[in-house]
Amino acid sequence: MTAPVRPDPLTVRAARWSARHPWRAIGAWLVLVVACLAAGQAFSLKQIGNRDATVGQSHQAQLVLHRAGLDQPAVENVLISGGDSAGRQAAAGELTRSLRGQATVASVAPALPSSHTDALLVAVTMRGDPDTASDRVEPILAATAATQRAHPGLRVEQAGSASADVQINDQVARDLSRAAAISLPVTLIILLIAFGAIVVAGVPVLLAMSAVAAATGLSVLASQFLPDSGSTSSMILLMGMAVGVDYSLFYLRRIREEGGRGRAAAIEIAARTSGHSVVVSGLAVIVSMAGLYLADNVVFSSLATGAILVVLIAVVGSITVLPALLAKLGRAVDRPRVPLLWRLSEPGRPARVWPRLLRPALRRPVRTLLSASGVLVLLALPATRLRLHSDSAASLPRSIPIVGTMNRLEQAFPGQQVTDILVVQARADQAAQVRAALESIPARLAGNPLFAPGSSPVTASADGRVHQLSLAVPWDAESGPAKQGVKLLRQQLGPQLRRLVPGSRWLVAGDVAVAVDVDQHLADRLPWVIGFVVGLTMLIMLITLRSVVLAALTAVLNLLSAGAAFGVLVLVFQHSWLQGALNFQSTGALINWIPLFTFAVLFGLSMDYHIFLLSRIREAAQAGYPMPAAVRAGVVSSAGTITSAAIVMVSVFSIFVSLHMVEMKELGLGLAVAVLVDAIVVRTVLLPAALVALGHWAWWPGPLSRTGQLRPERDRRPSAVVG
DSSP states (O other), X not given: OOOOOOOOOHHHHHHHHHHHSHHHHHHHHHHHHHHHHHHHHHSOOOBXXXXXXXXXXXXXXHHHHHHTTOOOOOEEEEEEESSOHXXXXXXHHHHHHHHHTOTTEEEEOOOEEOSSSSEEEEEEEEOSOGXXXXXXXXXXXXHHHHXXXXXXXXXXXXXXXXXXXXXXXXXXHHHHHHHHHHHHHHHHHHHHHHHSBHHHHHHHHHHHHHHHHHHHHHHHHHTTTSOBOSSHHHHHHHHHHHHHHHHHHHHHHHHHHTGGGOHHHHHHHHHHTHHHHHHHHHHHHHHHHHGGGGGOXXXXXXXXXXXXXXXXXXXXXXXXXXXXXXXXXXXXXGOSBOHHHHHHHOTTOOOOHHHHHHHHHHHSHHHHHHHHHHHHHHHHGGGGGXXXXXXXXXXXXXTSHHHHHHHHHHHHSTTSSOEXXXXXXXXXXXXXXXXXXXXXXXXXXXXXTTSOSOBOOOEEOTTSSEEEEEEEOOSOTTSHHHHHHHHHIIIIIHHHHHHHSTTOEEEEEEHHHHHHHHHHHHHHHHHHHHHHHHHHHHHHHXXXXXXXXXXXHHHHHHHHHHHHHHHHHIIIIISOTTHHHHTOOOOSSEETTHHHHHHHHHHHHHHHHHHHHHHHHHHHHHTTOOHHHHHHHXXXXXXXXHHHHHHHHHHHHHHHHTSSSHHHHHHHHHHHHHHHIIIIIIIIIIHHHHHHHHGXXXXXXXXXXXXXXXXXXXXXXXGGOOO
């Protein structure tokens, strides 16, 4: 009986169809990109609001206030300093008159003199939803600027959440433009060195940028369901350029190696091998990013959605339109050639560096494994003292003008920017008791250094069921004393006053409470995200390579890479190493979402090299090579591709280190270090040493673990070792 013919894998069928119908495939890709961009243009980007970004008790308090119609309005503070008292008063009067007639202004408070410096404060309360205040703040900024022009001898400057959002968004937009402008030529140069021809170097960049464009459009559509974090576009560019170029690189390298078989055959072989690796790698990245949804945080959900979209589109492009382009271009893909670079990049050139680097792992695998692992563990040790904090004014770059304004405002009016908000929910007939209890709080806290003197008046909802009191805090929202104040209100003062009003509900909100709740929430969710990411990537490896040992080894090696990256992050950003060189001001901690997000990203990205390399080693083992020879053949044949891909990723990530926002610096450096360690130490030292030490047991429980090879010794042929 004739055995049934197994159908070709999806990657082969897709590549074959695209190669036979290149114009259809290219046209379909262009339609997809244009449709995604059109979908993005049809909707306005929906960004995360103040309530969306909160969790825990502070989130509950904000919901109570919102339902009661007691949302904190957006307030813009105008600081007038310098000159004499009469000049400052005149400027304050002019500003007040110009603002009171504006439709976006609800009220303008009388100018308040500072008891610390020669300055006046004019507080401007805005109308409308505070979450969209940045869309309406421009007339107030214009009035402030006009007052400054009319009084050049004074300093008239504005600070508030709305004006800060405007300046931060402007800085992010400039940074993104700069990153894109730098990453394109840098990536092209790297690919030109790798391939030695201009057209083939431009194809991966073209596909990556089209994937970024399509994902950016889709992310606007996705924001209608999962609001945008504000950093999602940065994430799409970061991930799109990294994986988009790498996936094309894997494909193009394999086609070059198989060039002697003819273009159509080479495309099908590349689709069967590298195309399969691209799909598995993309799935691993998507699964890793999907783990961030378990964090139950809108920022993580937004970033994960952007990354998943761009990776998915990059994978689709790599297995469809890329074969179509290669089939249509034919030999022209390797034109025009750069003579010296072309000779260096030609396939078949004997490798010299990598065999030497592999010698310790092949000859003394156990000693090499222990030594390299020890180095990575030492590098990871600083991560055991990792400290986290939320985004705050202290973490903003000094290049944003409003940062200096906020610092001067805090010096002149301590406690004006940070407040704790006590929210009480009770029956309407208890309103008098609630008000009395809240009004007693300033006296109870008098002399306590955790709080500033004075407080705002108690305000109540129309039905008398919700009351609130704002307490000034003379500390940065991320400082220890500020967080101690929240703890005091929640654990001591709140319970005491709750007994005075039976059945009442006492909640604490405000910037400090939000930071405390977010930090605790992320700490609680961290084990779930790590478990999901590690478990699912192990499952993917198990299904792909049918080896429990390799699945476990993958998890261990990735954890070592992650630990080393986190150790470097702690040394650089928490302990201020390279602070001057990287142009940032250390806060003594990392932004709270960076480690968890970086972990998920690098766990996914590391699968690129891991799967690609293990697939080459497995091909050699299936061809009959014993493990040391299979490892050598797999590493040497894939080293050029992995090195080029790693250089592209490290270059793209390093560009983000040069940006102004500290979270982008932390993310870029963490990923760059992880990829560098992964490509150089793990894939060329640790993994080969571990495989040689394990021998055929590395493939357990698959067929290779029982025989050490799939074909008899007589069938062993070097030509079977294809990449």
